[in-house]
Amino acid sequence: MTEIDKNTEQKILDAARKVFTRQGFAAARMDDIAQEAGINRALLHYYFRSKQKLFDVIFAENMGNFYSSFVSILGSDADLETKIRSLVHAEIDMLLKNQDLPLFIISEASRNPEMMIAQMAHVPVRQFMIQFVQLINSEAAKGNIKAINPIHLLMHIMSLCIFPFVGRPVFMHVTGTDMSGFENLMEERKNIIADSVIQLIKK
Amino acid sequence: MTEIDKNTEQKILDAARKVFTRQGFAAARMDDIAQEAGINRALLHYYFRSKQKLFDVIFAENMGNFYSSFVSILGSDADLETKIRSLVHAEIDMLLKNQDLPLFIISEASRNPEMMIAQMAHVPVRQFMIQFVQLINSEAAKGNIKAINPIHLLMHIMSLCIFPFVGRPVFMHVTGTDMSGFENLMEERKNIIADSVIQLIKK
DNA sequence: TATTAGTTTAACAATATTGTTAAACATTTG
DNA sequence: CAAATGTTTAACAATATTGTTAAACTAATA
Numbered sequence: 001m002t003e004i005d006k007n008t009e010q011k012i013l014d015a016a017r018k019v020f021t022r023q024g025f026a027a028a029r030m031d032d033i034a035q036e037a038g039i040n041r042a043l044l045h046y047y048f049r050s051k052q053k054l055f056d057v058i059f060a061e062n063m064g065n066f067y068s069s070f071v072s073i074l075g076s077d078a079d080l081e082t083k084i085r086s087l088v089h090a091e092i093d094m095l096l097k098n099q100d101l102p103l104f105i106i107s108e109a110s111r112n113p114e115m116m117i118a119q120m121a122h123v124p125v126r127q128f129m130i131q132f133v134q135l136i137n138s139e140a141a142k143g144n145i146k147a148i149n150p151i152h153l154l155m156h157i158m159s160l161c162i163f164p165f166v167g168r169p170v171f172m173h174v175t176g177t178d179m180s181g182f183e184n185l186m187e188e189r190k191n192i193i194a195d196s197v198i199q200l201i202k203k
Numbered sequence: 204m205t206e207i208d209k210n211t212e213q214k215i216l217d218a219a220r221k222v223f224t225r226q227g228f229a230a231a232r233m234d235d236i237a238q239e240a241g242i243n244r245a246l247l248h249y250y251f252r253s254k255q256k257l258f259d260v261i262f263a264e265n266m267g268n269f270y271s272s273f274v275s276i277l278g279s280d281a282d283l284e285t286k287i288r289s290l291v292h293a294e295i296d297m298l299l300k301n302q303d304l305p306l307f308i309i310s311e312a313s314r315n316p317e318m319m320i321a322q323m324a325h326v327p328v329r330q331f332m333i334q335f336v337q338l339i340n341s342e343a344a345k346g347n348i349k350a351i352n353p354i355h356l357l358m359h360i361m362s363l364c365i366f367p368f369v370g371r372p373v374f375m376h377v378t379g380t381d382m383s384g385f386e387n388l389m390e391e392r393k394n395i396i397a398d399s400v401i402q403l404i405k406k
Numbered sequence: 407t408a409t410t411a412g413t414t415t416a417a418c419a420a421t422a423t424t425g426t427t428a429a430a431c432a433t434t435t436g
Numbered sequence: 437c438a439a440a441t442g443t444t445t446a447a448c449a450a451t452a453t454t455g456t457t458a459a460a461c462t463a464a465t466a
Contacts, residue, residue, distance in 0.1 A: 022314075023229075024229065024314070027230075027314060029452090029453070030453075030454065040414080041453095042414075042416080042455085043414065043415080045454085050454080051454070103309065106369055106373060107227070107310050109372045110371075111225075111226065120376060120377075151378050152388070152391070152395055155374070155392070156395075158366065159370075160362050160363065163358075163361065167361065167362075169312045169313050170312050170319065173319065174328055174329070188355070189358070196399060200395075243445065244425085245425085245427090245446080246444065248425060249443075253425075254425090
C-alpha cells in the first residue's frame with residue numbers, strides 16, 4: 001500500500017504523529033505537518049479545526065500506545081519473577097519500535113500537567129498501579145520476596161527501561177555509539193535490567 | 204538581597220534561565236522572560252541581540268551545571284564502591300536543587316543534536332567517560348569486581364538517578380505522590396540506587 | 407447529465423511573536 | 437555642570453504562524 005492509497009485523514013494523522021512526536025506541540029508547525037502529508041495547511045484545518053484539536057488526537061493515541069504494553073502482563077498466572085521479566089522485555093520491545101514516545105509524553109506532560117491528567121483518565125494506568133501494589137505487598141506477606149515499597153520497585157523498572165530512550169541523543173554522543181550500537185545495547189539490557197530489578201526483591 | 208539590587212543583565216539571565224528551563228526554547232516567549240525580569244522586551248534585545256543568543260547562554264550554563272557534579276569524584280583515591288556511592292549521592296543532591304535541568308537538556312538535545320554536540324565540546328564529559336571506562340576495566344582486571352561493559356554500568360547509574368526527575372509529573376500522578384513525598388522518596392532512593400548499582404559489579 | 411455532497415486549493419485575514427528605533431532618562435566623568 | 441556614555445521605554449516594523457473563505461474540482465447518484 002502506497003501513500004497515495006491512504007485517504008487524506010489518515011495521511012494527516014500519520015504526518016501529525018510524526019511531526020508532533022518528534023518536535024512537541026510548541027515546535028511543531030502546521031505547515032510541517034501539511035508538507036509531511038503532501039497537502040496544504042487549509043486541509044488540516046478542514047479536517048481538524050485547530051492545531052490544538054489535532055494535537056489532542058495524537059496525544060491521546062500516543063498515551064494509549066505508551067501504556068498498552070504494561071497492563072496485560074500483571075494479570076497472568078506466572079510467578080512474579082517471570083512477570084517482571086516479561087514486563088521489561090515487552091516494554092523495551094515497545095520502546096525500540098516507538099523511540100520518540102517517552103520524551104514526547106514526558107515533555108508535554110511537564111509543560112501541561114492538567115492535560116496529561118485528563119488524558120490519563122482514559123487509560124487504565126491507575127488500575128495498573130493498584131494491581132501492581134497489591135501484587136508486591138501480597139508476595140511480601142507470603143514471604144516470597146523481600147518487603148519493599150512498591151513505588152521504589154516501579155520507579156526502578158520505569159527508570160531502567162525508559163531512560164535510555166529519553167536520553168539517547170546525549171548518551172550516544174557521550175559514549176560514541178551509533179544507532180545500531182544503541183539498539184544492540186538495549187537488547188542486551190533486557191536481561192541486565194530484569195536481573196537487576198529481581199535482585200531488589202530476592203530474599 | 205532583593206530583586207531590585209541586582210543589575211538588569213543578571214535579572215534577565217535569572218528570568219531567562221527560569222523560563223527557558225521550564226518551557227524549552229520553542230514554547231518560551233520573549234515576553235514571558237521580560238515580565239519575569241520586570242522589564243520590557245526591547246531591553247532583552249538590547250542586552251542579548253536575539254532569542255537564540257540569550258538561549259545559547261542559558262543552555263551552555265545549564266549544560267555546565269548538569270555535568271559539574273559528575274566529574275570531580277572519579278579522581279579521588281577512595282575505593283570504587285565509595286566512588287559510586289558518592290557519585291549517586293552528589294548527582295541526586297544536584298538534581299533535587301535543579302529539578303528541571305535534565306528534561307531541559309534532553310529535550311533541547313533531542314530537537315537540536317548539533318547544538319548539544321557543539322556545547323559538549325566545552326564540558327569535560329568525554330574526559331569523564333574515558334576516565335570512567337578505564338577505572339571499571341582496571342578494577343575488573345585486578346579481579347576486584349565482575350567484568351562488565353562500562354557503558355551498561357553508566358547507563359544504569361544515569362537511568363536510576365536522572366529518570367525520576369524527568370518523569371516526575373507523570374510519576375507523581377500515577378502514584379498519587381505530592382512534591383514533598385517525591386523528595387522524600389528521592390532521599391531514600393540514594394542508597395537504594397547505590398546498592399543496586401554496586402550489586403551489578405559485586406563478585 | 408445535472409445536482410449534490412464532499413474535497414482541495416489559492417488567496418486572504420487575523421493574530422502572535424520577534425526584532426528595531428528614536429527619544430527620554432540616568433549616571434559617570436572631564 | 438555639561439558632555440559622553442550607557443540604560444530604559446514606548447511606539448513601531450517585520451516576520452512567522454495560525455486560521456478562514458470562496459471558488460474550483462471530484463466523485464457519487466438521482
